[in-house]
Amino acid sequence: MMSAMEIDKVLNVHNSAKKDSFDTVHHVDEPPKKAVNTYQESKMTFKGELEKREFSTLLTPSESMCSVLDIKEQTETAEENLCFKHKLKRGASTLKSASMTPSESFEDNEVLLGTGGTTVPRSEYEKLDFDKMKYTIAVRRLLNLKFTKEELATHSQTGRESPAFIGVKARKPQLDPVRVGDIRLHVAQKYNIDTSFVNNAITVALADARKSKKRKIKKNDSD
Amino acid sequence: MMSAMEIDKVLNVHNSAKKDSFDTVHHVDEPPKKAVNTYQESKMTFKGELEKREFSTLLTPSESMCSVLDIKEQTETAEENLCFKHKLKRGASTLKSASMTPSESFEDNEVLLGTGGTTVPRSEYEKLDFDKMKYTIAVRRLLNLKFTKEELATHSQTGRESPAFIGVKARKPQLDPVRVGDIRLHVAQKYNIDTSFVNNAITVALADARKSKKRKIKKNDSD
């Protein structure tokens, strides 16, 4: 008879043998001591990490570089923080916006999604026909506008491990909670539904992004 | 290096060593060849099993006995089938109702939930303040009226294995899809929401019933 510890060891071998090539997303930051449950809290956590300059592991390389530049100019005023958040956005306007207030730089070409300052290009936003779209699809479109496929495939909404696979599946880092929070709020208000439904749609969308990447890898391997 | 088969063997040992006392719900009927996806289909499956007199494994002992008695009287007419379904209901009126048509026996004291003929006692139904209750709570109350805690703890909504634990966790038999279907429809109409939300609430309620039973067993063990 094997001891529980021996069995767990084999379980981990099993897991890494089978899945290490894709599922093991390593990152250096520690798991949250306490689970983040309100998205107000998660936003604060994210900001806290920004201030400690430890958040680069949460971002893609291009964003990390951008953020390092931005941090040099960061001050403690609310206005500056808003501006800072805007600058997290990808795209050519990033540098230009540094010298403008948010209201000047974005109200014409960008649509503000939520209170976190996340925007999407107006031209893209106006393509979204919310009336004919299920909220789950709106969630997916907005996620695709604000994140790369790679980010969606490698991050989770909360950064927590699956309770059903603790110690078995690698924890994935949290998707930038500011942008996610703004998308969540925007869709919930647009459709007048509880955010819990939107959260579920986000979770499913991320799972699908992951499987999509997985399939692509498998296909390339067999070629 | 272990082969995949050896690892799977250990996985199963691990599972049964850890959970056999509670999680292994054995039943003799085969897994569905095709997944049941519409509840119209699942209803037909259930009826089909009734007619083959093989469904006793789906029921608790007391209900099985009841059903065996009822089957003796079963005919092929629609009216009789309706009556048969009514008799699946627990309670003192079971025997009495055998000599009445549904409309005579139930419209005063029972509330019809859906098209499957499932009813709940009017006195119980009127205690439910749907306006002040979330639909998730309504689902739980109605499930508790139509199923025992034991059934809720040992059955699943579809009878399918968890895709995340295929070959690891024992499949649980399907909760009587007629009663579940009527509850689903009733709540969806009452709250004017999509049945998929109701389904999710049912899934969560069953998971909680299972954990509740688990905790009780653990508590008794440690006494």
Next chain:
DNA sequence: GTTCCAATTGGAA
């Protein structure tokens, strides 16, 4: 190729 679904889990609320 994309979207949706439901079983499982531990822990938060």
Next chain:
DNA sequence: GTTCCAATTGGAA
């Protein structure tokens, strides 16, 4: 003690 939550999965739609 009860209810809700989100990560994971394979497969259906």
